[in-house]
Amino acid sequence: MKLVPFLTAMVGGLLFSTAAMSADAPGAAELAAKLSDLQQDGSTFIRVKMIVSSPANPSDPKTTLQLQIKSRRSAGQTDVVYQVLFPKERKGEAVLISSSGNGATFTPPDKLQTFDAAKFKESLLGSDLSYEDVSDNFFAWKDQSLAGTETVSNVSCQILESKPKGARSSYTSVKSWIDTKRMVPLRVEKYGAGGQLVRRIDTSDVANVDGRNVLAMLVIRRPGHATATEMDGSRIKRGVAYTDADFTAEGLKNLSGPKGGE
């Protein structure tokens, strides 16, 4: 039994949280707009445990990382910093990803590298997520349609299909199974060119923290890959104070958490 008050969400466009609300079968555009708005939740600070395992070979060693995630999201821009706190030998390793199509990595003691959108398909800290997965907001894409309903984890979900249509993405479409009562996706499938499934993200726990539904635990799998990544949110602070410097390559060296927030 995992008893945890505090938790987080991360699906597709990354960790996001949603206010507890209900929707009576909204249209695709309306549903996507609501989800997109909820994803633009300002400045947040999140602690997450990430476990990369190999379900096909349970005897293979698991990699466990404790991460802190600094993010600021608005309608036009998303900046996210992932910083490794544990294990000791990887402490300080960090990645900055910006939805404007650039980013940077930092490997202690002093290896700082910038990158552009061409590297967005690369793995995030050795996990089954890519840089693109944590900076994209596919709910904001223009082409949204409803593809029926399906029950996921005993919850009836609307299936929302999002296509980039002009937006920069390596995916050709993303299907999300939306619990419209809690306004959270319980499953996300991302498809590449040729319509093959590239990534599947399953929500295994949703928590209500201060009236907001947050995805507490996610499992990310890639068909054809032996690994699976479990992300277990342990704490979230909203409305924290960041400076622009926190979202620069140099800012990656700063492991201090932000001030303020609830």
Added chain:
Amino acid sequence: MTFFTIVTRGLMRRPVRTGLTLAGISIGIAAVVALVGMAWGYEKSIGKQLDVIGIDMIVSNMTGGIMPKTFDASVEDKIAQLPKIKETTSLLMQLISVEDAPMIMVSGRKWGGFTWHQLKVVEGRMIKDEHEPAVVLGRLAAEVLKKKVGDTVQLDSDELNVVGIVDGGSVVENGAIILSLAVMQKVTLNEGKVNFIDIRLQPGTDKDAVTETAAEIKKIFPEGRAVKASEVVGTSQGFRVARAMSWSTSILAITVGILGVMNTMLMTVFERTHEIGILLAVGWRRQRVMLMVLCESALLGLLGGILGVILGAAGLMIMETTPAIKGLLEPDLSPRLLIISVIIAVVVGLISGLYPAWRSSRLSPAVAIQS
């Protein structure tokens, strides 16, 4: 041949069926022992912790989820001014995923507060001052984290030295990472915040004065709630849910047991129609036949109960050592639980035997003998 011999012979006639029925009941009772034992154990651990520390009342704001929400530490100073209050201290406690271990309780305690007093250093030393970047580990926490004195433990982005291993007198205390409130606030970015105020009342404070004090605290801290230590477990939603879940699962298991015993007893009655007819013909009263069937089912319940208690207790002992539970729960294997479980088993046996007993008493001796 005595009445009891007839009862036991009835059961021994079909040893495989009786054995399978016993297995069914015992699994049900084992579930009761294991699940209820866990729930009671958790409650007992919390109660023991409060007793050991000597806390009379606890103030917190439970709206935040399983752990209370943080609030301004200055609330403590205002509460401390109330007339019936002898002593207060504050804490910031959080369940944190530490390194690669599962969630563990991290307890930041106000320096000099009475919550430090019951900690006995079993290895190493106590933290020197409120700003020392160090922790002491409860004995079980040290085991779970595989840490010893001299190691470091990483809490969020800070590495803190493990300076001692302590015995806190309860499983909750022994399963925790303990550090000063100031360091905890800094590490978890909660400067100036706490989420518990523990209160000791003036000796001799009566029930009415406690209620009055709780009302005064509510005025000072409207979002929070002051609860008597003895009521902490009873008023906690989490405990209530855990208790309800353990009993509801147990009831399901018991229901399966009842059906199993009822089936066995009905089969017994059908198979022994001839014998029951003879017993009625030689002068047994219908009530005596009913009593015989009820005794058989009660005996099945009793044996199943004893077996179930043994199985459940063994299961609990094994569960207690698993990494997910070790240090978090101390299952309750009190005689009270074991006796209640056996009584439940006997009652299950009796309930299951009621219908078969009634059926047997309705047999006509003449028809039964001919069957």
